[in-house]
Amino acid sequence: MNCEEATKLMDGYLDGELDPITSQTIEQHLRECHKCEQTYKTHGSLIRAIGNATPYYNAPAELRQRIQSSLRDEIAERPMRNVVRDSQVLFRRGQPGLRTILSGTPWSWLALAAAIIFAAIITLNLVPRLPRPGADQLLATQLIAGHVRSLMANHLTDVASSDQHTVKPWLDAKLDFAPAVVDLASDGFPLVGGRLDYLENRPVAALVYQRRKHFINLFIWPAASDATRASKTMTRQGYQLLHWADSDFNYWAVSDVNVNDLQTFKELFEKQIPHH
Amino acid sequence: MALLLKAEHASEPGDFESDPKIVKFVVVKKREEDHAQQAELTSFEEVMLPHLDAAHNLARWLLRNEQDAQDVVQEAYLRAFKSFGGFHGSNGRAWLLTIVRNTSYTLLKKNHSVDLTTPFDEEIHTSGYESVSPATILEHSEDADLIRGAMDELPAEFREILALRHQEGLSYKEIADIAQIPPGTVMSRLARARAKLKEYLAARIGKEK
Numbered sequence: 001m002n003c004e005e006a007t008k009l010m011d012g013y014l015d016g017e018l019d020p021i022t023s024q025t026i027e028q029h030l031r032e033c034h035k036c037e038q039t040y041k042t043h044g045s046l047i048r049a050i051g052n053a054t055p056y057y058n059a060p061a062e063l064r065q066r067i068q069s070s071l072r073d074e075i076a077e078r079p080m081r082n083v084v085r086d087s088q089v090l091f092r093r094g095q096p097g098l099r100t101i102l103s104g105t106p107w108s109w110l111a112l113a114a115a116i117i118f119a120a121i122i123t124l125n126l127v128p129r130l131p132r133p134g135a136d137q138l139l140a141t142q143l144i145a146g147h148v149r150s151l152m153a154n155h156l157t158d159v160a161s162s163d164q165h166t167v168k169p170w171l172d173a174k175l176d177f178a179p180a181v182v183d184l185a186s187d188g189f190p191l192v193g194g195r196l197d198y199l200e201n202r203p204v205a206a207l208v209y210q211r212r213k214h215f216i217n218l219f220i221w222p223a224a225s226d227a228t229r230a231s232k233t234m235t236r237q238g239y240q241l242l243h244w245a246d247s248d249f250n251y252w253a254v255s256d257v258n259v260n261d262l263q264t265f266k267e268l269f270e271k272q273i274p275h276h
Numbered sequence: 277m278a279l280l281l282k283a284e285h286a287s288e289p290g291d292f293e294s295d296p297k298i299v300k301f302v303v304v305k306k307r308e309e310d311h312a313q314q315a316e317l318t319s320f321e322e323v324m325l326p327h328l329d330a331a332h333n334l335a336r337w338l339l340r341n342e343q344d345a346q347d348v349v350q351e352a353y354l355r356a357f358k359s360f361g362g363f364h365g366s367n368g369r370a371w372l373l374t375i376v377r378n379t380s381y382t383l384l385k386k387n388h389s390v391d392l393t394t395p396f397d398e399e400i401h402t403s404g405y406e407s408v409s410p411a412t413i414l415e416h417s418e419d420a421d422l423i424r425g426a427m428d429e430l431p432a433e434f435r436e437i438l439a440l441r442h443q444e445g446l447s448y449k450e451i452a453d454i455a456q457i458p459p460g461t462v463m464s465r466l467a468r469a470r471a472k473l474k475e476y477l478a479a480r481i482g483k484e485k
Contacts, residue, residue, distance in 0.1 A: 009463075057336035060346075114297065
């Protein structure tokens, strides 16, 4: 090896990135060539000194927070987008082409939907279980999804009426239970209508009330006999959830109104329902 | 969002969305996605957040500006998270740094940064700094401001390779992957970068004298 070759390989040798045979050849040359050995030593110590003294820019703490919250925003937006997209692709109203297909051959679409549900259930059961949050949290997620969906898909009510005597029979006919329906218009919570939803693996009634510009979804389904009657409140994703139960029914009110309004709503509702 | 959707046709009686099967489909689907995404985020953060300093340091050297560096790193993390499903390797740092590097270059190109376009004089021993000996440079080598100034004068590809090697201690193979150059090029580029850095340091020291 001559000096020119040694100089060319110097950095690789310094970094310990040469193969053993080449390294040995360089070592051999450095032992024989004083000039190259000097260059190697000065270059090496200089490179190390510069490397050590180069300022290292650590990330500021707020950057970590920014990133973590942007990642959470990303997944918070995602499921809604996907679910809305999926459900719209499959079931969307108001799209002329799809509408025709749907009216023409509803059964094939329902079969497809059933197949997807089936696949989802299988997947849920076969895929190794991830740590799951508590039952309340799952329910809260479902409730909020139901509430948000009712507002975003222009599907607030199946039966739009402020008349409790219209809403109640409609719900009774669709469900295997008969929830109480009361109008609280005189107290500032007018009834907007009723809707069916699906929660806790069963069809449930959703009564929709208005509070100024806000909507309250009140989900109702029969209470299990051993259910706790204690009322509780939760805040999730900026929504208020308020739960209570009586001898017959579970109630979950979901809204973006403040917690006091929701409490007032609950008290008014309880006062109004006929007691046995 | 709600407004956009409301622009669609008004509700019709007996429509599909009131079908419990469909409601259930949506609920099941959403629950499934929520869990999968939460798990994905947790594992992403475990693998990638430990490399935040490395990511920031690389972006800061490439962009030479703190605000840009932070924006790029945030953007890179978001990109990384979106393509995390495609990451199967064991070297999370190199994978993340590749994304940081690409995101940084996108911004440099957008800003028409001169150090990407100006032909760079790579000749060693040209600028008459011979009067400043390696020993003198070594004396000044603890001066962080001096080194910062000289580093910042280098073209992007040199700043990048020096940060990756000197500060992250990455292997030539990893550097080749991140900088997207053939492994054989790493040694020569590193040698040129070091020589140029020494030259700039000498020039700065010479000026101070």
